[in-house]
Amino acid sequence: MTSTRYSRTAITLHWLVALFIFAGFGLGLTMVDMSFSPQKLKFYSWHKWIGLTIFALVAIRLVWRLTHPAPAMPASMPAWQRRAAHVSHLLMYVLFFAIPLSGWLFSSAKGIQTVYLGLLPLPDLLTKDMGDIVLAAAEAEKPFTVSELIRLFHKFMNYLLGALVLMHIAAALKHHFIDRDDILGRMLPWLKSRS
Ligand code: HEM
Structure with a gap:
């Protein structure tokens, strides 16, 4: 049966992921422009640690979501809005996985191993040799490599997620x-319920 409210677990996971996304996004924009x-x-x-934490939380969140259906949308909502909401939620889940994975792939392709919290070394997903493969080269310009392609993917998927x-x-x-x-009240339980 579909409940009319989100469970405490779903609400906690939603706000934790939101908090880490804002922190990881802000840190990403800040760090790339800093001098060495x-x-x-x-x-x-x-x-990297924030991004990997998001990856783990979203995996738990997805399992929770698949085993605990979200409450139904209000009957007053037009069909196109329900469809738009479903599509955008699905797309966000895809990006929550694609963005951390591409960051991890990028680090591997640059030959830098990711060590979660400075304690847990993670396997490299690509070798540096693979990252250095040249995809296009114009004279007098830096060659366009596999690692550069992954970096751009990470960057533009982030802008899509931001939008x-x-x-x-x-x-x-x-x-x-x-x-x-x-709708907002069921994800923010301290707002007065209108149902
Ligand atoms: C959902 C999680 C993540 C978010 C929201 C995120 C966000 C961002 C953003 C906004 C940038 C700046 C892009 C730019 O304007 O150039 C960035 C860059 C970067 N991210 Fe992430 N990221 C995430 C996960 C990860 C993970 C898990 C790793 C590695 C394990 C990673 C590695 C990197 C690296 C190395 C850069 C710098 C790229 C460069 O040097 O230009 N990211 N990220």
């Missing part, structure tokens, strides 16, 4: 302040 320093290296490590997260927040606020339904 011990602080930059520290930020790269924190960024989806902004839409997600805008939709939640519209439900709360314009439609005045209980």
Whole structure:
């Protein structure tokens, strides 16, 4: 049976992932523009640890979501909006996996092993030789390599996720302040329930 509310586990996982996504995204944008320093290296490590934590939390979240169906959307919601919500949620799950995996692939392709929390060495997903394979080379320009392709994938999937997260927040606020339904309240239990 579909419940009318999210479970405490689903709510906790949702806000933990949201918190880590904001932290990892902000740190990613900050660290790439820093000049080389011990602080930059520290930020790269924190960024990788946050990203891998997201990867693990999302795996747990997906199992939870598949075994505990989300509450139904309000009957007043038009069919196209339900479809748009489903598609955007699905796309966010895909990106929650693709982004950390591409970051891990990129580090491996550069020949830098990822060590989770500085304690747990993770296997490299690619060798540096694979990362250095040249895909295109123009004279007088840096050759375009496999590792560069993965870096660009990581970057642009992040911008896509950023756009989806902004839409997600805008939709939640519209439900709360314009439609005045209980969609936001069921993910933020301390808001007064309207159902
Ligand atoms: C959901 C998790 C993650 C988010 C939201 C995220 C976000 C970002 C962002 C916004 C950037 C800056 C892109 C740019 O403007 O150039 C970035 C860069 C980077 N990320 Fe991630 N990332 C995640 C996971 C990971 C993981 C798990 C790793 C490695 C294990 C990783 C490794 C890197 C590296 C090495 C860069 C720097 C690329 C460069 O030098 O240009 N990321 N990330």
